[in-house]
Amino acid sequence: MALASGVRFAARALLRPWALLRGTTLGRTEPAAGGGGDGARRFGSQRVLVEPDAASGVAVMKLRNPPVNALSLELLTELVISLEKLENDKTFRGVILTSDCPRVFCAGLDLTEICGRNPAHCAEYWKAMQELWLRTYLSSLVLVAAINGACPAGGCIIALSCDCRVLADNPKYRIGLNETLLGIIAPFWLKDTYVNTIGHRASEQALQLGSLFPPAEALQVGLVDQVVPEDQVQSTALSEMARWLAVPDHARQLTKNMMRKATADRLLRQRDADTQNFVSFVCRDSIQKSLQAYLEKLRQRKG
Numbered sequence: 001m002a003l004a005s006g007v008r009f010a011a012r013a014l015l016r017p018w019a020l021l022r023g024t025t026l027g028r029t030e031p032a033a034g035g036g037g038d039g040a041r042r043f044g045s046q047r048v049l050v051e052p053d054a055a056s057g058v059a060v061m062k063l064r065n066p067p068v069n070a071l072s073l074e075l076l077t078e079l080v081i082s083l084e085k086l087e088n089d090k091t092f093r094g095v096i097l098t099s100d101c102p103r104v105f106c107a108g109l110d111l112t113e114i115c116g117r118n119p120a121h122c123a124e125y126w127k128a129m130q131e132l133w134l135r136t137y138l139s140s141l142v143l144v145a146a147i148n149g150a151c152p153a154g155g156c157i158i159a160l161s162c163d164c165r166v167l168a169d170n171p172k173y174r175i176g177l178n179e180t181l182l183g184i185i186a187p188f189w190l191k192d193t194y195v196n197t198i199g200h201r202a203s204e205q206a207l208q209l210g211s212l213f214p215p216a217e218a219l220q221v222g223l224v225d226q227v228v229p230e231d232q233v234q235s236t237a238l239s240e241m242a243r244w245l246a247v248p249d250h251a252r253q254l255t256k257n258m259m260r261k262a263t264a265d266r267l268l269r270q271r272d273a274d275t276q277n278f279v280s281f282v283c284r285d286s287i288q289k290s291l292q293a294y295l296e297k298l299r300q301r302k303g
């Protein structure tokens with residue numbers, strides 16, 4: 001499923017400089033750990049490790065931005081570029097998205113990218129976040145989230161943009177859009193993604209409360225599709241992938257597009273306005289103070 005040509009062009013124009021300037025070593029290949037079947041060769045970049053298995057047409061894409069896979073500008077850029085590379089390689093039909101960091105799938109936006117940063121940087125950062133959501137939400141590939149750690153806010157959005165979600169049964173691995181607890185709010189396209197997944201009333205309540213659901217509740221509300229013991233997350237994700245790949249790609253992709261295009265188009269129609277809203281919102285003194293206080297609280301937790 002091709003993204004709107006405008007988005008594709010924008011993505012290339014938007015991302016190419018970062019790929020060059022941000023010191024990624026895209027395209028570096030190395031033998032996959034444990035051989036990986038027919039001599040599969042891992043590739044990726046500094047913060048995203050891709051383990052492709054050409055025989056099955058499935059790649060595992062691991063977020064590798066310790067300690068918590070905070071969505072830095074570099075990680076956002078490298079995720080989009082790695083996903084685009086897999087989409088352009090017709091060998092691959094599905095991607096399992098998971099974390100290489102212990103205990104955390106993804107901590108959401110890297111708050112240091114919007115705390116104390118100038119409006120121009122916040123705008124650049126938010127465009128990269130929009131791009132990652134558009135790429136994952138509309139991807140022609142089957143995307144399965146193997147959630148092997150905490151998954152708040154932006155991490156939850158990445159998981160929700162996948163076609164299905166498998167969560168490790170660990171009460172510390174909570175998932176949800178907790179923005180209100182930071183004194184901020186989820187933009188409309190995060191809200192739309194939530195509503196499309198768990199329904200309006202559940203989203204209305206969870207968004208206002210900033211709910212972070214433990215596995216059993218996440219399953220019950222429909223935020224995840226399966227909850228399994230931690231050591232079965234990857235194997236379960238593979239089984240789920242096989243179920244989705246049993247469907248002819250073209251029919252599945254057209255159906256996915258039918259279900260998701262209206263939501264994505266809503267952002268595409270007002271992408272600049274959304275960026276301006278984001279910048280003017282997060283650059284407010286009161287919001288900056290909230291975010292700084294939240295970051296401080298995070299840092300003190302370890303003390």
Ligand SMILES: CCCCCCCCCCCC/C=C/CC(=O)SCCNC(=O)CCNC(=O)[C@H](O)C(C)(C)COP(=O)(O)OP(=O)(O)OC[C@H]1O[C@@H](n2cnc3c(N)ncnc32)[C@H](O)[C@@H]1OP(=O)(O)O
Pocket residue numbers: 067068070103104106107108109110111112150152153154155178179182184185186187277278281282295298299300301302
């Ligand atoms: C009226 C119209 C308005 C229009 C509105 C327009 C739209 C406005 C949009 C505004 C933005 C909306 C979108 C937001 C989405 C987000 O993602 S916001 C980020 C939310 N993320 C979180 O709340 C997660 C915070 N982190 C944690 O809860 C925990 O770190 C963890 C559970 C993920 C992991 O815990 P643990 O393993 O114990 O690690 P820690 O010791 O907590 O952290 C280690 C280290 O990482 C730092 N860190 C953690 N999270 C982040 C982060 N998100 N960003 C940056 N840094 C982070 C943490 O401070 C520690 O740092 P030090 O090692 O102490 O330096």
